[in-house]
Amino acid sequence: MxxxxxxxxxxxAEVAPSAKCLGTPAGWLSYGEVASRLQRVAxxxxxxxVKRGDRVILALPxxxxxVIASYAVQLLGAAAVELSREWSAELVGGIAAQxxxxxxxxxxxxxxxxxxxxxxxxxxxxxPTEPPERLAALxxxxxxxxxxEDGTLAGEWPAPAPVRDLDAMALLVYxxxxxxxxxxxxxxxxxxxxxxxxxxxxxxxxxxDRVMSVLPLFYCYGKSLLQTHLYVGGSIFFDERFMYPRxxxxxxxxxxxxxxxxxxxxxxxxxxxxxxxxxNLRSLRYLTQAGGAMRHDTIHWVREAFAPAxxxxxxxxxxxxxxxxxxPPEHAQDKFGSIGRGIPNVLLRVxxxxxxxxxxxxxxxxxxxxxxxxxxxxxxxxxxxxxxxxGWLWTGDLARRDGDGFLYIAGRSKEMLKLGGHRVxxxxxxxxxxxxxxxxxxxxxxxxxxxxxxxxxxxxxxxxGAQTTxxxxxxxxxxxxxAFKVPKEFTFAESLPRTHVGKLARAELKARLTCASPKxx
Numbered sequence: 001m002x003x004x005x006x007x008x009x010x011x012x013a014e015v016a017p018s019a020k021c022l023g024t025p026a027g028w029l030s031y032g033e034v035a036s037r038l039q040r041v042a043x044x045x046x047x048x049x050v051k052r053g054d055r056v057i058l059a060l061p062x063x064x065x066x067v068i069a070s071y072a073v074q075l076l077g078a079a080a081v082e083l084s085r086e087w088s089a090e091l092v093g094g095i096a097a098q099x100x101x102x103x104x105x106x107x108x109x110x111x112x113x114x115x116x117x118x119x120x121x122x123x124x125x126x127x128p129t130e131p132p133e134r135l136a137a138l139x140x141x142x143x144x145x146x147x148x149e150d151g152t153l154a155g156e157w158p159a160p161a162p163v164r165d166l167d168a169m170a171l172l173v174y175x176x177x178x179x180x181x182x183x184x185x186x187x188x189x190x191x192x193x194x195x196x197x198x199x200x201x202x203x204x205x206x207x208x209d210r211v212m213s214v215l216p217l218f219y220c221y222g223k224s225l226l227q228t229h230l231y232v233g234g235s236i237f238f239d240e241r242f243m244y245p246r247x248x249x250x251x252x253x254x255x256x257x258x259x260x261x262x263x264x265x266x267x268x269x270x271x272x273x274x275x276x277x278x279x280n281l282r283s284l285r286y287l288t289q290a291g292g293a294m295r296h297d298t299i300h301w302v303r304e305a306f307a308p309a310x311x312x313x314x315x316x317x318x319x320x321x322x323x324x325x326x327x328p329p330e331h332a333q334d335k336f337g338s339i340g341r342g343i344p345n346v347l348l349r350v351x352x353x354x355x356x357x358x359x360x361x362x363x364x365x366x367x368x369x370x371x372x373x374x375x376x377x378x379x380x381x382x383x384x385x386x387x388x389x390x391g392w393l394w395t396g397d398l399a400r401r402d403g404d405g406f407l408y409i410a411g412r413s414k415e416m417l418k419l420g421g422h423r424v425x426x427x428x429x430x431x432x433x434x435x436x437x438x439x440x441x442x443x444x445x446x447x448x449x450x451x452x453x454x455x456x457x458x459x460x461x462x463x464x465g466a467q468t469t470x471x472x473x474x475x476x477x478x479x480x481x482x483a484f485k486v487p488k489e490f491t492f493a494e495s496l497p498r499t500h501v502g503k504l505a506r507a508e509l510k511a512r513l514t515c516a517s518p519k520x521x
Contacts, residue, residue, distance in 0.1 A: 005071055009021070013036075015233075029064050041147065041151065042159065055099040059110065062213065062240055066126070077163030079168075084500045087500075105147070125146055166190040167189075170187055185374050186377070194372045202343060208258070211258070212259065212261075213261065220317075237255045249270065252283075261287070267301075281309065285310075287309055294313070311329060320346075326343055335402075338402075338407060339407050348367070350363075364399070366399040367392040367393060367395065396413055417456055419455070419456060440461045440463050455487075457489050457513060
């Protein structure tokens with residue numbers, strides 16, 4: 001079988017053209033329909049001058065046109081630069097300048113933003129209905145074509161010959177800009193194929209599998225859901241209505257989805273807002289969770305509430321295409337809290353500062369090797385040198401390995417706190433706070449301490465109606481932690497800031513303290 005995602009679509013269209021491929025609340029497209037539209041869009045992009053080695057920006061919602069356009073770009077030997085629609089014109093303009101992208105495929109509702117991105121000379125607009133004149137006026141002569149959300153395109157465009165180069169860049173994935181300027185992570189066709197093969201193997205995916213996706217396609221986790229199911233001839237249902245979690249859970253049953261994926265916030269929202277006992281989830285076979293550590297009590301709840309479906313706790317990075325490790329469900333109890341072991345064909349080690357492997361039980365740097373590891377950051381040799389050493393990806397995470405080879409994350413190396421002369425992970429303090437019945441979620445950051453070093457500052461979201469005080473939470477922490485680990489101050493908040501993919505934005509919390517905003521109670 002080919003190692004190129006566009007070939008997986010084209011090949012499946014040959015053997016099962018009527019099989020369902022992409023679904024949304026608006027309806028389903030078959031593999032045959034997706035394949036024909038992919039080739040037509042590729043022909044149109046080729047006519048606009050897209051060629052091998054180009055970069056094309058996409059900033060779109062999860063609709064069939066997004067999938068079709070991305071793989072049409074890759075079929076031409078170009079790279080898709082997939083961005084969040086929430087990013088500003090200034091940020092997008094900087095990325096366009098860095099990548100040299102002259103063509104963007106954008107959503108009609110965002111035309112006002114794209115009118116400000118002067119670095120892009122050609123724009124293809126995705127729009128659900130006939131093109132309104134206002135958008136054409138905003139974009140002027142840069143507007144080149146209209147593409148409907150279902151991937152249909154007016155005109156006749158001959159199918160171009162696919163360009164196949166495993167080492168060529170297929171995707172340029174920009175990481176969140178919450179800690180500074182975002183970096184573009186290069187993902188080659190070889191990276192994508194390797195990670196896809198590994199994930200399909202441990203999840204045991206087949207053409208009978210259908211995953212419900214509420215994760216954006218510009219996020220490597222969301223993209224991996226798509227690619228793994230395309231590889232096996234399965235199907236994916238996109239649902240962007242997650243502001244109403246119950247609606248999504250009901251759709252999961254109605255569409256007979258066998259899989260569901262989420263980050264910790266996804267499952268927290270379901271837990272708070274949906275009584276799963278009243279929803280039909282009989283088709284569900286498995287769930288996956290990645291995108292950061294999930295509260296231990298929430299992990300227990302997911303396993304009980306979604307049973308008999310099994311939960312795979314996973315760990316990964318954009319720099320590793322998507323996935324590095326998983327915890328087999330059969331070890332849910334005896335290895336609770338572990339991120340598991342390396343996925344097939346990926347080697348993980350815990351090493352010291354010099355790269356020497358450490359014995360079980362010792363905390364060190366988590367490093368990885370495999371064909372899924374990115375060649376590095378785009379146009380950033382210094383940044384690449386920080387994470388790649390002698391073929392090993394330094395993940396930036398600290399971990400320990402037990403005697404059976406299972407890994408446990410100890411924290412981000414750059415987020416470790418220096419409390420009382422000791423290195424302490426914020427995760428340890430957050431886990432203790434999470435055991436208080438009035439704490440919905442928390443985040444701990446380090447602040448300068450007048451006695452030297454750092455002090456822990458905790459941001460806490462209380463359950464609705466709770467009046468728990470700072471003094472009460474300090475007493476709770478003292479019962480479980482040595483004095484030097486107890487947070488010195490607390491800030492109560494209605495919610496914690498998140499990145500566009502739902503990860504905790506610690507840098508924003510530290511910035512709030514730097515601005516010296518008063519505490520609320």
